[in-house]
Amino acid sequence: MFVGLSLAEICSAFPATGGLYIWTIRLASAEWVPLASWIVGYTNWLVAVASTDLAMAQFLASLVAMLSGYEPSKYVIFAIYVGIIMLHGMVNSMTVRLNGIFNIISVWWHIVGTLMIVIVVLAHTPDKQSASFVFTGWVNNTGWSSGFYVFMLGLLQSQYTLSGYDSAAQMSEETKNAQHGGPRGIIKAILGAFIMGWIFLISMTFCITNFQAQIVEPTVGVALSQIFLDAAGQTWAIILILVILGAQFFCGSALTLASSRMVFAFARDGALPLSKHLHRLNKDKSPVAAVWFNIAFCFILGMPYMWSETVFSAIVSVNTIASSISYLIPILCRIILARHTFQPGPFSLGKFSTPIGIVSSIWIIVTSVLFLCPTTAPVTFENMNYALVPFVLVIGMCSLYYALWGRHWFTPGGTRFAKDNVDAEQIGGNEDKEAEA
Numbered sequence: 001m002f003v004g005l006s007l008a009e010i011c012s013a014f015p016a017t018g019g020l021y022i023w024t025i026r027l028a029s030a031e032w033v034p035l036a037s038w039i040v041g042y043t044n045w046l047v048a049v050a051s052t053d054l055a056m057a058q059f060l061a062s063l064v065a066m067l068s069g070y071e072p073s074k075y076v077i078f079a080i081y082v083g084i085i086m087l088h089g090m091v092n093s094m095t096v097r098l099n100g101i102f103n104i105i106s107v108w109w110h111i112v113g114t115l116m117i118v119i120v121v122l123a124h125t126p127d128k129q130s131a132s133f134v135f136t137g138w139v140n141n142t143g144w145s146s147g148f149y150v151f152m153l154g155l156l157q158s159q160y161t162l163s164g165y166d167s168a169a170q171m172s173e174e175t176k177n178a179q180h181g182g183p184r185g186i187i188k189a190i191l192g193a194f195i196m197g198w199i200f201l202i203s204m205t206f207c208i209t210n211f212q213a214q215i216v217e218p219t220v221g222v223a224l225s226q227i228f229l230d231a232a233g234q235t236w237a238i239i240l241i242l243v244i245l246g247a248q249f250f251c252g253s254a255l256t257l258a259s260s261r262m263v264f265a266f267a268r269d270g271a272l273p274l275s276k277h278l279h280r281l282n283k284d285k286s287p288v289a290a291v292w293f294n295i296a297f298c299f300i301l302g303m304p305y306m307w308s309e310t311v312f313s314a315i316v317s318v319n320t321i322a323s324s325i326s327y328l329i330p331i332l333c334r335i336i337l338a339r340h341t342f343q344p345g346p347f348s349l350g351k352f353s354t355p356i357g358i359v360s361s362i363w364i365i366v367t368s369v370l371f372l373c374p375t376t377a378p379v380t381f382e383n384m385n386y387a388l389v390p391f392v393l394v395i396g397m398c399s400l401y402y403a404l405w406g407r408h409w410f411t412p413g414g415t416r417f418a419k420d421n422v423d424a425e426q427i428g429g430n431e432d433k434e435a436e437a
Contacts, residue, residue: 034410035402036329041266042398044326045259050301051160051316052255053088056248057081062222063241066229071221078306082299084249088256089295095284099257106250107192113243114196117228118203120240124232125207134205141216143377152366153375159367160320161193183347207231256294263290271410310382317371317387318394324364331357331364 057080061072072080092099122128129137140150207227208214218226224244228237264287267278274293282288305312334342335357349356372391376383402410 034407035399036333038271038402038406038410039395039398040326040329041262041271042394043322045262045266050085050298051319052248052252053084053298054081054302054305054312056084056245056252059222059225059241059245059248062218062220062225063238063245065220066225066234066237066241074306074309078302081302081305084252085256085295085298085302087249088253089292091253092256092260092291093282093286093288095286102250103254103257106247106254109243109250110247111192111196113247114200117240117243118199120236121207121228121231122203124236125209127209128206129208133208134202139211142375145377152370153373156367156370159324159371161197162324179346256291259294260287260291263287263293269410271406310384311386314386315390317385318391321368321371321387321391322394324368328361328364328368331360335361 054077057077060080061077065071091102094102138147140147142150142153144150144153204224204227209230213219214226214230215223220226220229225237225241228240232240263272263278266272267275267290269275272278278287278290278293280287280289301315302312304315335354339354344350344353372385372388374383374385
């Protein structure tokens with residue numbers, strides 16, 4: 001939440017940037033800033049759709065198991081995952097106006113769907129858990145004896161959701177009144193997610209009637225699906241799972257949309273391989289090449305799941321860390337390098353800006369370190385947290401790419417290709433300026 005508010009202020013000051021990386025260069029003039037901007041761009045792009053779409057594939061597999069008794073293998077789940085990302089590619093190849101309508105439907109689907117799930121499950125669960133179980137209950141299946149360490153690991157579940165604030169900035173070129181609309185969109189999303197998420201999680205926790213059978217070893221493979229089935233029966237469980245699947249599909253589509261705009265903007269600066277192709281727009285002024293580049297990336301990213309969930313979990317952890325790092329660098333530049341020179345836009349946190357930035361930075365650093373720590377004891381080769389390996393590999397490769405090539409021509413915010421100045425103005429077309437971020 002604190003991260004989102006800090007980003008909202010930066011978004012207000014520098015609208016229509018197309019990506020986070022440009023913010024860093026405008027906050028300071030040190031020679032190393034282009035490298036920092038480069039790293040922000042790559043880490044921000046690595047917030048892949050893979051984890052969301054794989055979760056949807058697993059939910060769909062749980063529905064199949066519930067209806068037929070057949071338990072899909074990892075290969076079948078991966079095939080479902082591929083179908084989902086392909087659908088997201090098709091949806092995001094539409095015009096911006098249609099994507100805007102799609103996102104409006106998504107908002108109402110999430111709100112109405114969440115309330116529907118809460119009401120149905122609460123109404124069909126006669127023997128609910130006590131408040132002491134919900135708010136003070138403690139179950140430690142990690143193997144670690146340190147309660148504090150286990151508590152900190154538990155925070156990581158919430159950190160998975162603390163991302164995507166920059167989507168308003170990435171969509172700013174297609175948003176009316178971006179200086180106000182971007183920050184307001186960020187804050188509304190944070191407040192809405194906080195309220196609805198709190199209601200949902202508390203309600204579902206009250207409805208856990210058998211922790212071992214529903215959470216630890218669910219018969220249908222997914223804990224939430226098991227809660228639906230045990231509480232409301234198969235018919236309602238199917239309906240509620242379909243609501244969840246719809247929400248996941250909308251979420252994955254929104255991530256694909258924002259990520260494709262990130263690729264378009266970064267490629268416009270020539271910072272990605274195949275930039276000459278990725279920054280192009282189709283006849284409807286939509287960056288379709290960037291969309292399918294992301295889909296291909298998600299396909300490759302999801303492949304390890306077929307052989308090792310541990311490896312895939314490490315990749316997902318890297319995505320979350322990368323997202324946090326892409327927020328940390330601009331925030332630090334704002335509160336350290338440009339504390340007295342930063343010129344706020346129409347939206348400003350005023351005197352609260354620096355304290356919020358400090359809290360944001362501490363939270364990001366702590367959670368990023370935790371994402372690199374082992375979650376299960378005793379630590380073995382199978383359950384070891386390997387997130388550090390791909391993280392170092394990604395940061396090392398993008399830094400090497402910058403050192404060998406990028407430093408000679410990379411200028412954040414200055415398009416490398418002349419025609420991009422026209423593309424930036426035309427993206428989405430005049431009629432698509434009505435689209436909401």
